[in-house]
Amino acid sequence: EVQLVESGGALVQPGGSLRLSCAASGFSFRGYAMSWVRQPPGKGLEWVSTISGSGGTTFYSHSVKGRFTISRDTSKNTLSLQMNSLRADDTALYYCAKGDGYNLWRPIDYWGQGTLVTVSS
Amino acid sequence: QSALTQPASVSGSPGQSITISCTGTSSDVGGYNYVSWYQQHPGKAPKLVIYDVSNRPSGVSPRFSGSKSGNTASLTISGLQAEDEADYSCSSYTSSATVVFGGGTKLTVL
Numbered sequence: 001e002v003q004l005v006e007s008g009g010a011l012v013q014p015g016g017s018l019r020l021s022c023a024a025s026g027f028s029f030r031g032y033a034m035s036w037v038r039q040p041p042g043k044g045l046e047w048v049s050t051i052s053g054s055g056g057t058t059f060y061s062h063s064v065k066g067r068f069t070i071s072r073d074t075s076k077n078t079l080s081l082q083m084n085s086l087r088a089d090d091t092a093l094y095y096c097a098k099g100d101g102y103n104l105w106r107p108i109d110y111w112g113q114g115t116l117v118t119v120s121s
Numbered sequence: 122q123s124a125l126t127q128p129a130s131v132s133g134s135p136g137q138s139i140t141i142s143c144t145g146t147s148s149d150v151g152g153y154n155y156v157s158w159y160q161q162h163p164g165k166a167p168k169l170v171i172y173d174v175s176n177r178p179s180g181v182s183p184r185f186s187g188s189k190s191g192n193t194a195s196l197t198i199s200g201l202q203a204e205d206e207a208d209y210s211c212s213s214y215t216s217s218a219t220v221v222f223g224g225g226t227k228l229t230v231l
Binding site for chain 1: 159208222
C-alpha cells in the first residue's frame with residue numbers, strides 16, 4: 001500500500017524558513033516523480049514543484065522559484081521541500097504527491113494528507 | 122502561468138449527467154494530451170479520476186469520462202450519485218515545463 005506522510009508544517013513569520021518532509025513507502029521510490037502541491041485555506045490546488053525519479057531534474061512554479069528547493073533522498077525514501085523567504089501567500093496545506101511515472105507530465109496518483117504551513121507575524 | 126478556467130459551481134439531480142469544463146491555452150490544455158482531473162471531498166486529499174484527457178484509473182467508476190476539444194477539456198459524470206458531490210479540479214502540463222491547475226468546481230447533487 002502506497003503511503004505518503006508529510007511533516008514539518010508550522011507557524012512561521014514572514015521572511016522565515018521551513019523544511020517540509022514526506023516519508024514514502026509501499027512503492028519503488030526512485031522510479032517515480034514526486035511533487036509538492038499546496039492548497040490555501042478555502043481555495044484551489046496549486047502546483048509547487050516536481051522532482052524527477054532520479055532526482056536529477058527539478059521543476060518549480062514561478063511563484064516559488066528561487067525561494068523553494070525540492071530534493072529527495074532515495075536511501076531514506078524521503079522527499080523534502082526547503083522553503084525560504086516565506087510570505088503570507090505561501091500559507092497553505094502542503095501535499096506530498098506521487099506521480100504515476102518518471103516525468104513531470106505524469107498525473108499524480110497518490111496524495112498524502114497534507115501538512116499546514118501558516119506564514120504570519 | 123495563469124490557472125486554468127473552471128466554473129465555480131455546477132449542480133445536477135441524481136441520475137442526471139453533468140459536464141465540467143476546463144479552459145486553457147494552446148500552451149497547456151490545447152498543446153498536450155496531459156490533462157488530469159481530481160475529485161476532492163471536504164477535508165480529504167484529492168483523488169485522480171481521469172488522466173491523459175480521457176483515461177480512467179483502475180477502480181474509478183465508468184460513470185466518469187473525459188474529453189478535449191481545442192483548448193478546453195471536459196469532465197462528464199453520468200448517472201449522478203450523492204457520493205459524487207465534491208470539488209473537481211483539472212490540471213495540465215504546460216510548454217514552460219510546469220503544471221497548472223484549474224481553480225476548482227464545486228459539484229452539488231440536488
